[in-house]
Amino acid sequence: MKCIVLGSGTGIPSPSRNSAGYFLEAGGLNLLVDCGPGTMRRLVRARKGIANLDAVFITHTHPDHVSDLTPIIHALRVGGGGRRKKLTVYGPSGFKDYFDRIVLTQVRLPELFALEALEVEERMTLGSLTVQTFPTVHVEHLNSVGYRFEENGRSVVFSGDCDYSQGLIDGAHRADVLILDCCTLDSDKMEGHLSAGLAGLVAAKAEVKHLIPTHFYPIPAADSEREQECRIQFSGKITLAEDLMVFEV
Template identity: 30%
Template sequence: MEITFLGTGVAIPQKGRVQSGVLVEFEEKPLLIDCGSGVLNRILEAGVRHTEIDTVLLSHLHLDHVADLLCLVKANWLMGKTDMRVYGPEGTEDWLFDLLGLYEYILEEVDVKVIECSPGKEFVPEGFDCEISCAAAVHSVPTLAYRLMSGEGEIVYSGDTEPCRDVLDLAVEADLLIHECSFPAGMKVTNHTTPSTLSDMLDEYRDEIGSLCLTHFYPEMRGHEREAIYRLKGNFDGEIILAEDLMNLEL
């Protein structure tokens, strides 16, 4: 299983970080998690053909996680690839087809299937030798964390969330937890994570999760990345990684 961080930023532009997107390849077959602005170009920069991507998991429908999805659908269609399966939380189908309805010339030419998921759902995406399960995250809109399990390894992607037991329980015995870390320690925030709020809860899971990779950095995090690692190391036994755009991890 190869993991490529396409976008590790947020809705505010930052040098070197586009919006959210992670590519997971199972025996070279790619599955995309989230598709924020800038992700389509990052797919190219990662050396992957966008027409190979026909399955997308959406954690939630905020623009910094979905803005390039329609761009991906159109780019694939222009290259003769018309089918796409999109998994996401409640509301995904209405959102996507309302958007596609603004561009009837695309809607009439593509075959996009939306599968809405709820916490606790388990499924095997068509064409993949992996199982996926969902848990509820804590954010301002319905948001899903995903666990991807195959013979190559197991990873969990938190989506946008405050630290919560449902997501950390989902990550127990996973090889890697990809967790948002939007703001530096000491900032009072809701719906997002800081190193201090994550550390407090992670202490209960310190030896139950393989490695931790932090992503989804707001500009306020610049210069505080190493501090985040230091704070988390006190309550977590595994490796702690800071995600960068186009960084690769392999399980």
């Protein structure tokens, strides 16, 4: 499996960090996990584009995680080069209503290819790829989930926005790679998000091999401080996410 970080930032503008988005090549499929504003342009810069997307996985419907979904569908509909391949968009409970009310009121259904929005099941199979979902704790008014992708005994987990919970630890248990919300330093902990120290604690309790902290708020904190706080709890491999960073699982 190969992953490209398209956005390691938040909804607050940053000159170097786009809003949340990740491109995953796995099981012969081209997948997108979240698509905040600017995701399409990041895909172009990563030389991937949108034409060959097979599925999109949304962790929750805050705009910094989903607002490029409508432009992506519109671009595929009007400039998809005769695309015939179906596009499936997955999201947590309540996502289908969001999709119908927000997305389909702005773009017409494509004529050349099938488009389907589905609310995720706990375990799904896409060819040789297994996708597991788990609930996360973020905000009360929205459902949110994390995703675990597994193929040939290897696993990568995307937490989305989340606070500390046992469900998160269980969902990430012994993952090869955990891409984890890490908004702030411990002194600036925000409700519904992990701080650096808590991110390290989750990684340690989940016994993951490689922690990739992400979703950084533009605060005056050096990367070394973020990593240092993660390391108080976690002794494994840590790589701070950067936009357009590529890694393999």
